[in-house]
Amino acid sequence: xxxxxxxxxxxxxxxxxxxxxxxxxxxxxSRCLVVYPWTQRYFGNFGNLYNAAxxxxxxxxxxxxxTILYSLERGVKxxxxxxxxxxKLSVLHSEKLRVDPDNFKLLTDCLTIVVxxxxxxxxxxxxxxxxxxxxxxVVSALGRQYH
Amino acid sequence: MLSKKEKELIxxxxxSLTPVAEDIGADALLRMFASYPGTKTYFSHLxxxxxxxxxxxxxxxxxxxxxxxxxxxxxxxxxxxxxxxLHAYQLRIDPTNFKLFSHCMLVALACHMGEDFTPVAxxxxxxxxxxxxxxxxxxxx
Numbered sequence: 001x002x003x004x005x006x007x008x009x010x011x012x013x014x015x016x017x018x019x020x021x022x023x024x025x026x027x028x029x030s031r032c033l034v035v036y037p038w039t040q041r042y043f044g045n046f047g048n049l050y051n052a053a054x055x056x057x058x059x060x061x062x063x064x065x066x067t068i069l070y071s072l073e074r075g076v077k078x079x080x081x082x083x084x085x086x087x088k089l090s091v092l093h094s095e096k097l098r099v100d101p102d103n104f105k106l107l108t109d110c111l112t113i114v115v116x117x118x119x120x121x122x123x124x125x126x127x128x129x130x131x132x133x134x135x136x137x138v139v140s141a142l143g144r145q146y147h
Numbered sequence: 148m149l150s151k152k153e154k155e156l157i158x159x160x161x162x163s164l165t166p167v168a169e170d171i172g173a174d175a176l177l178r179m180f181a182s183y184p185g186t187k188t189y190f191s192h193l194x195x196x197x198x199x200x201x202x203x204x205x206x207x208x209x210x211x212x213x214x215x216x217x218x219x220x221x222x223x224x225x226x227x228x229x230x231x232x233l234h235a236y237q238l239r240i241d242p243t244n245f246k247l248f249s250h251c252m253l254v255a256l257a258c259h260m261g262e263d264f265t266p267v268a269x270x271x272x273x274x275x276x277x278x279x280x281x282x283x284x285x286x287x288x
Contacts, residue, residue, distance in 0.1 A: 034266035035273055052267050109250065113269060116257035123258050125174075125181035128251075132182050 025069030172206020
């Protein structure tokens with residue numbers, strides 16, 4: 001099981017308690033679709049993704065970005081049992097959505113950058129390491145039910 | 148593949164960062180050491196504590212090299228030739244670490260530039276740093 005230091009727990013709770021899910025979620029997902037355009041393969045029915053402006057303004061992307069972030073919140077509330085928290089979503093992404101699990105890291109990297117841009121100087125190396133560790137464990141849990 | 152616009156954007160960003168090369172470089176390195184402790188093994192000969200003289204000077208060196216490359220991206224192989232030799236035959240840093248450093252550089256840029264680090268700038272920068280790393284490892288084998 002993952003061991004969390006007091007600092008890591010406090011940092012994750014702090015970051016997410018201050019986060020505006022309605023902007024960060026959409027920003028992270030749309031950034032992912034812009035920076036790593038091949039991830040658009042999973043969003044064929046989302047309409048106009050032709051250029052950065054279209055992606056950033058796409059309401060379906062925005063809505064899905066929020067969905068993702070609310071799902072991350074569940075992980076924040078269950079840091080000691082991420083494997084079970086994401087078991088169902090893992091099956092969904094594997095069996096139904098057929099998402100290559102390597103993509104999860106691309107999204108979490110973009111989320112890290114969005115949080116960094118918002119927090120500026122307060123996003124220190126230690127805070128970054130804690131967030132990346134949390135996201136890495138979530139990503140691992142999401143990839144667990146693939147076979 | 149970098150478009151003409153992206154190359155201009157990258158050149159502009161790095162030119163504006165040269166005055167704070169030390170800070171950006173040291174910040175990126177510190178982030179890398181914090182998130183990826185294995186990377187510290189390459190620096191046992193230096194003092195890499197925050198704000199140390201070694202860290203600042205090393206960070207500055209790296210950022211200035213990246214900035215120099217950015218002024219003429221088409222000529223990266225020429226510009227980086229001496230650094231290619233250095234990394235291949237002397238430093239022999241495992242190239243997977245270039246990815247880790249690039250990621251931390253992107254985070255440092257995000258912290259520094261805030262909203263100005265737009266998705267388009269991020270995409271261009273990620274592509275440039277990947278190309279830079281690839282050229283840097285060309286002489287490895």
